[in-house]
Amino acid sequence: DIQMTQSPSSLSASIGDRVTITCRASQSINNFLSWYQQKPGKAPQLLISVASNLQTGVPSRFSGGGSGTDFTLTISSLQPEDFATYYCQQCYTIPQTFGQGTKLE
Amino acid sequence: QIQLQQSGPGLVKPSQTLSLTCAVSGDSVSSSIAAWNWIRESPSRGLEWLGRTYYRSKWYIEYAASVEGRMTINPDTSKNQFSLQLNSVTPDDTAVYYCARASGPGKGHFDPWGQGTRVTVSS
Numbered sequence: 001d002i003q004m005t006q007s008p009s010s011l012s013a014s015i016g017d018r019v020t021i022t023c024r025a026s027q028s029i030n031n032f033l034s035w036y037q038q039k040p041g042k043a044p045q046l047l048i049s050v051a052s053n054l055q056t057g058v059p060s061r062f063s064g065g066g067s068g069t070d071f072t073l074t075i076s077s078l079q080p081e082d083f084a085t086y087y088c089q090q091c092y093t094i095p096q097t098f099g100q101g102t103k104l105e
Numbered sequence: 106q107i108q109l110q111q112s113g114p115g116l117v118k119p120s121q122t123l124s125l126t127c128a129v130s131g132d133s134v135s136s137s138i139a140a141w142n143w144i145r146e147s148p149s150r151g152l153e154w155l156g157r158t159y160y161r162s163k164w165y166i167e168y169a170a171s172v173e174g175r176m177t178i179n180p181d182t183s184k185n186q187f188s189l190q191l192n193s194v195t196p197d198d199t200a201v202y203y204c205a206r207a208s209g210p211g212k213g214h215f216d217p218w219g220q221g222t223r224v225t226v227s228s
Contacts, residue, residue, distance in 0.1 A: 032211035043203055043218035044152070050210055087152060091211040095169045098152040 002026050002090050006099035013104060017078045021102045023071045023088035031067045032092035038101075039084045047086075048073065078104075107131035109204050109219040116225050117198075123191040123226075127204030127219050134180045134187055135160045140207040142215065143178065143189045147200035157207065158187055194226045 003026035013019050023033065031051040036044035046055050048064040051071055061076040075082055088099040113125035127141070134141055140159035146152050156168040158178045166178050177190040191198060201221045207213030 030211075034214040036215075043205075043221050044215070045218075046214055046216035049214040049216075055216070089152075089215070091207070091209070091213055094154075094157075094167055094212055096154045096207075096212055098154075100151050 001095055002029065002093060002097050004088055004090055004097050004099040006086075006088055006102050008102060009100065010103040010105060013078050015078055015080060019075045019078055019104065021073045021086055021088075023066075023073070023099050025069045025071075025090055025092075028068045029090045029092035032090055033064075033066070033071045034089045034091060035062075035064055035073045036087045036089065037082075037084045038087065044087060107206060107217055109206065109217055111202075111204055111219040111222050113222055113224075115223055116227065117194050118228050119195055119226055120193055123189070123194050123198065123202075123224055125189045125202055125204075125222055125224075126186055127188070128184070128186040129206075130185070132206065133182075134158075134185055135182055137161060138208055140213055141178075141180065141187045142205045142207050143176075144203045144205055144215070144218075145200040146203070146221075149197075150200070153200075155189070196226045198224070199226045200224060 005024045033051045035048040038044040052064045063074050065072050085101045085103045108130045110128045117123045140157045142157040143155040156178050158166045158180045175192045180187045201223050203221050204219040205215040
């Protein structure tokens with residue numbers, strides 16, 4: 001199985017900060033990488049697909065990048081509603097696997 | 106707008122069978138561009154993909170190695186839904202279970218998700 005490793009596991013930040021979360025795959029996954037946001041008691045919500053494709057309705061302060069094994073999720077100016085847990089997920093092969101999550105607090 | 110609505114019990118006794126259903130609206134489980142997935146979330150395992158079903162001229166079903174042999178996914182075209190059955194459950198199967206639609210490049214990204222069902226395995 002492909003292992004997905006996120007860093008950091010938790011991140012303390014303030015409103016207006018620029019925040020970057022990284023995700024590393026144990027082997028190349030081309031750009032088959034998605035990012036999700038999860039708030040307590042809710043299902044994850046898709047933010048970005050194929051590494052950098054922002055989903056409709058997702059604010060433009062979110063951006064994704066990378067290819068191969070190394071990927072990033074950046075929030076350019078943190079807003080109160082962005083405090084949540086973020087997950088990366090590879091959709092290159094079965095089983096699809098997730099990172100362990102990054103809690104933004 | 107595609108929506109997934111989950112149903113099923115939240116408490117299952119050890120050694121018994123966990124059964125959940127995911128009703129699909131706004132799309133068809135027979136869609137040629139989507140796959141229908143079960144995923145669970147627990148403190149010990151994080152988010153774990155369990156399996157999927159999809160239709161490409163015929164039905165395909167795939168399972169994660171961790172549950173293969175204990176898990177069954179069934180599509181039901183008459184009700185436009187799909188189900189999960191997990192046999193011989195143990196407390197380690199305690200988790201929040203989600204259904205999700207996958208589409209797009211590769212094996213697909215998950216969107217949307219069901220609301221989640223918190224399942225506790227306990228006597």
